[in-house]
Amino acid sequence: MFHIDIEQQKYLVDDQLMNLEAMWRRCAARVILSTTLAGSGHPGGSLSSLHILLLLYAVTRHRPDEPSWEDRDRIVISIGHISPGVYSVLAEYSYISEEQFLTEFRRAGSACAGHVEQGVKGVEWNTGNLGQGLSVGTGLRLGQELRGSPGKTIVMMGDGEQQKGQVAEARRFAAKYGQAGLIGIVDRNHLQIGGSTEDVMPTRVRDEYAAAGWNVLYVPDGNDFQCLFKALRRAWLHEDLDPARPTVLVARTVMGKGISFMENKAKYHGSTLRPDDAKKALSEIGFAPSLLDEWIDRRRGHRMIQAADLDHPVKWPAIDPAVPIVYGPDEKVDCRSAYGAALKGLAVANNPPGSVPKIVGFSCDLESSVKMSGFRAVSPNAFFEAGIQEHHAVACAGALSREGFCVFFSTFGVFAAAETYNQHRLNDLNETYLKVVATHVGLDVGEDGPTHQCLDYIGLFRNLFGFSIFMPADANQTDRIIRYVATHPGNVFVGMGRSKLPVITDDFGAPFFGEDYVFKPGKADWLRSGDSATFITYGTAVSEVLKAREILAEEGISAGVLNMASIKPIDRDAIIKAARRGPVLTVEDHIVHTGLGAIVAQILAEEGISQHFAAVGVTHYGSSGSPKELYVMQGIDAQALAIRMRGMV
Secondary structure: OOOOOOOOOOOOOHHHHHHHHHHHHHHHHHHHHHHHHHOOOOHHHHHHHHHHHHHHHHHOOOOOOOOOOOOOOEEEEOOHHHHHHHHHHHHHOOOOOHHHHHHHOOOOOOOOOOOOOOOOOOOOOOOOOOOOHHHHHHHHHHHHHHHOOOOOEEEEEEOHHHHOHHHHHHHHHHHHOOOOOEEEEEEEOOEEOOEEHHHHOOOOHHHHHHHOOOEEEEEOOOOOHHHHHHHHHHHHHOOOOOOOOOEEEEEEOOOOOOOOOOOOOHHHHOOOOOHHHHHHHHHHOOOOOHHHHHHHHHHHOOOOOOOOOOOOOOOOOOOOOOOOOOOOOOOEEEHHHHHHHHHHHHHHHHOOOOOOOOEEEEEOOOOOOOOOHHHHHHOHHHEEEOOOOHHHHHHHHHHHHOOOOEEEEEEEHHHHHHOOHHHHHHHHHOOOOEEEEEEOEOHHHHHHOHHHOEOOHHHHHHOOOOEEEEOOOOHHHHHHHHHHHHOOOOEEEEEOOOOEEEOOEOOOOOEOOOOOOOOOOOOOEEEEOOOOEEEEEOOOHHHHHHHHHHHHHHOOOOEEEEEOOEEEOOOHHHHHHHHHHOOEEEEEEEEOOOOHHHHHHHHHHHHOOOOOEEEEEEOOOOOOOOHHHHHHHHOOOHHHHHHHHHHHO
16 A cells, blocks of 8 residues: 655655656546546546545555554545545545446445445545534544544545634634644635635635634645645644644645646536546546546446445443432432433443543533533543534534544533534434433423523434434433433433423332333333323423323323333334323423324324324423413413313313
C-alpha cells in the first residue's frame, strides 16, 4: 500500500510525486466515468478535492484489510456529494473494486450510493445534510482522547457548508475541549450550486475559525501535492502552531480541476458530462476516449454485487447495572431525579477514577435541570457541556457512541426531539447507540408555556427505524429503564415530565416496580385488572388514570389499567387482550393523533377487532399554567377520564 511517513518527511520526493500524479489521473478518470455512466452525480467538487483525498489516504494510518482497526486515523467526509472522488480513492487503496464502483455507482441496491455511505468499506460515517461532519469528527476525536489513542481525526469539508450554524457550534466545542488531534480541511473552490460562495452567502472562513480559537493555515494551491503536504505536516506536528488547539487547512482549489472546460464552472457542481464531453475529458488526462464505451458495455452486463452492511462491529462496553434504587410508596419523586440518581450510580460502578470511562454524559446548559450534576461530580472527565448547541451535541454524542462508550444525552423534550430531529435521523442511519433522555415532555412542563411543551416526541421518534421509545410511569420504573438502556446497545429515547409523581403501588400498597421488577422492552404492565374496560396509558398520565379508575370502581365499573412504558417496541398481545375484554381508552400527554392512540388504533384495525375505542390526549397547543390546570383544559384529568370511560362502558 502506498504510504508516506508525514512525521519523518519534510517534503515529498520525486518518486512520491510521480506516484501521486499517476493515482490522480486514474481517480480523475473514475470520477468522469462513474458520473457519466450513472447520468447523475457531482464531478466538479470531486475533482477539486481529489488531491486532498489522495494525500490524506497516503499519510494516515489505516488498513484496507481491517477497516475497523481501532488505532486507525479517522477520516470523516462531510461533503457527501463528492462520493465519486472518495470512492475513486478508496478503489485506489483496494477498499472497493473499480469494477463494482463504475458499474454500480448510484444504482438501486448498490453499496456505492450517491452520497458517501458506509456500505463502502473505509467510510467512517454516512453523510447527510451538509454541516454535520465537523460535529461527528469531534465525537470520534473524543473517543480517541478518552482511550488515549495515538490517532488523528481529519474532517474534509466544503466551503459552502461553512455557512451552516452547526459548523460554528462544532468549532467552538473543539476549541473549548482543546482537541489538538483534530484537523479540519476546507475545500475552498469558492463555488456552490447557486454560483459563487461570495454571492450566495459570503463567509469569512479563515476569520471564523481563528475567532473560534483554531490554528488556521491557508494553502494557496490545494491542487498541488507538495503545497498540500507541507501544510498538512505543519498541522500534523503543530509546527509553529499552538499545540493545544485544533487546526484547519483552508485549501484554495479549482472546481473541475484537470479538465479544461470544467474548471471554475459552477454548473459542474452537480451536472455530469455528456458522453462526447466525457470522452474529451478522458483524452485530456491521458486515457483513450473508447474507455467510456468499454465501461458502458460492462455496466450494462454487470450483475449487482450484494451491498455490504455497515462495516463496524458492535462495540459495547460491559456495563455493571449496579444496585437498583427502590422508592417507597409514601415518596413523591420526579422521574428526572430518579434518572439522575441512577446515572450517578452507574458512574460510580463503571467509571472508577483513573480508568477509561464506560459511561459518558452530554448536556446543553441544563445540567442541573436534567439532573446530571451527580454524574458530573463522580465522572468529571466523562461529562461534556456542549452549551446551547443541541444540533452539534446530538451529532457529536452519536459519533462517540460508535466508539465503544455508553453515551447519554439529556436536555428538555423540545430540544431533544423536535429541534434535533435530523441529527437523530442521521445517527439512526449510522447505527449509533445514543441514549436520549428527555425531561420536560408534554403539558407537564406547565408554566413554561406552549413553546416548551414537547407534544410530538413519540410521533417523531417512531419515524426513526432504529430507535426504541420508553416512557416510565414513576421513579422506580425510571430507575430500571435507565439501567436497562445503559446495559444494552441501540438508539433509545426515554421521555419524562417535570412534576413529582406518586410511586405506583400494587393492590397491596407495595411499590409495583419494586425490587423484583425487571423492565422488558415490548412488555406492558397490568397495573390494575378490570372486567369492563381498559385504560391504556404511560408516563405522567398514569397517575391521573389510576385516580379515574378509582372513581369508576366506586360506581361499580371495573376498568383495567395497562401501562405501556415501552412504546416501541409495543406489546401487541396486551393491547389485543385488552380489546377482547371491552372498550379501550388510550390516555396520553401527547398529540392525540400521532401518539399511543394512533398506534393502538392501527393495531386494532390490523387485527380486525371491532371494539369501542377512543383516544384522549392533547388536541391543541396548551398555555402557561400548572400541569393540573392544563390537564383539565385538555380533558386528561381524572374526572374527565372517568366521565369518558363511563360513557363508553
